[in-house]
Amino acid sequence: MTSSELPQSHLLRSFLWLGITVTVFFILYIGQNLIIPLILAVFIWYLINVLSFAIMKLKIGGRSLPASLRYIASVIAIVAILSVFFNFITKNVSQVVRVAPEYQEKIGPMIDKVYGWLPFEESPPIKEFVNQLNFSSLLKMVAGALGSLAGNAGLISIYVVFLFLEQRSFGPKIKGMAHGNIKENEVFKIITQIDKDTRKYIGIKTLTSLTTGMLSFAIMTSVGLDFAAFWAMLIFFFNFIPTVGSILATAFPSVLALIQFEEPTKIGATIGGVVAAQVLVGNFLEPRLMGNSLNLSPLVILLSLSLWGSLWGVPGMFLCVPITVIAMIICSHFQQTRPIAVLLSGDGKIKGSS
Numbered sequence: 001m002t003s004s005e006l007p008q009s010h011l012l013r014s015f016l017w018l019g020i021t022v023t024v025f026f027i028l029y030i031g032q033n034l035i036i037p038l039i040l041a042v043f044i045w046y047l048i049n050v051l052s053f054a055i056m057k058l059k060i061g062g063r064s065l066p067a068s069l070r071y072i073a074s075v076i077a078i079v080a081i082l083s084v085f086f087n088f089i090t091k092n093v094s095q096v097v098r099v100a101p102e103y104q105e106k107i108g109p110m111i112d113k114v115y116g117w118l119p120f121e122e123s124p125p126i127k128e129f130v131n132q133l134n135f136s137s138l139l140k141m142v143a144g145a146l147g148s149l150a151g152n153a154g155l156i157s158i159y160v161v162f163l164f165l166e167q168r169s170f171g172p173k174i175k176g177m178a179h180g181n182i183k184e185n186e187v188f189k190i191i192t193q194i195d196k197d198t199r200k201y202i203g204i205k206t207l208t209s210l211t212t213g214m215l216s217f218a219i220m221t222s223v224g225l226d227f228a229a230f231w232a233m234l235i236f237f238f239n240f241i242p243t244v245g246s247i248l249a250t251a252f253p254s255v256l257a258l259i260q261f262e263e264p265t266k267i268g269a270t271i272g273g274v275v276a277a278q279v280l281v282g283n284f285l286e287p288r289l290m291g292n293s294l295n296l297s298p299l300v301i302l303l304s305l306s307l308w309g310s311l312w313g314v315p316g317m318f319l320c321v322p323i324t325v326i327a328m329i330i331c332s333h334f335q336q337t338r339p340i341a342v343l344l345s346g347d348g349k350i351k352g353s354s
Helices: 003-032 031-054 067-117 126-132 135-151 153-177 184-224 228-238 246-262 263-290 300-314 313-330 338-343
Strands: none
Touching: 003 031, 003 300, 031 067, 031 153, 031 184, 031 300, 031 313, 067 153, 067 228, 067 246, 135 153, 184 228, 184 263, 184 313, 228 246, 246 263, 246 300, 300 313, 313 338
């Protein structure tokens, strides 16, 4: 290849990758009604495997339960939790949407009340800004996304069943793809490590989000906050989005406490308790359990929120960080893609095969 043909080759390759990228995102956009349930099914499938591995560590008479019993117990536990979750959505979301306009009308007086506690001679123009935000529409959008999730329960279940039917064939398929390759053992080692890191991330993130939601639910219930279970469920989902999600998870019940309560003690208990739960789990428990598995750049998180939110709406915003973290985990284990993992990370320190 001559020196004049070299730039043309690079240009052609760049256009090829650009075309592939545009095509992939176009498929993700038009196929979201099938792809989002599939991603959620993979998430649930991983949760069942995580729970199965946890049950394996339990010894009965010095022996672990057989694999079939572990998976049956895991499936029953996850199905029971999801059934309660979907039942809760169908019963409570409509109530929250119905009273949302009443809360919207109380935002103005709430701002005046807060300013009455502060030493301002003249109120800043935040009231006009907040009045432009339609919290009723925002709640309807979130509720609609949760309702859509409940409506896709059947499709998600079918995907999960087929993932388990295929699970036993994953190993032979990978072995067949690597057949004759002198690095066959290395390929299996990398794939096993990726699977282990992904299971660890999904398991720990679900555990910490659930812990935050339960702590917040106990605090909100103790002070008598309206729809405490609904806000706790939102906190659980929002905590899959680092930084931004924690702020939103704290903001919703805090604003409602300012609207609902007149007593400063109840307002302070609600806001302080929810913030304390976020700080305790997010700054102390999660880093100890997660290590550097969630070492994402804040800028990457914001860009992911914008990208996946534009593609898939509210479900995309909930799924964007798990997708990005798993992508970073996979990229970190291959020499050719490690630079991508480094760019996605917060401080350049990543795990993986070097």
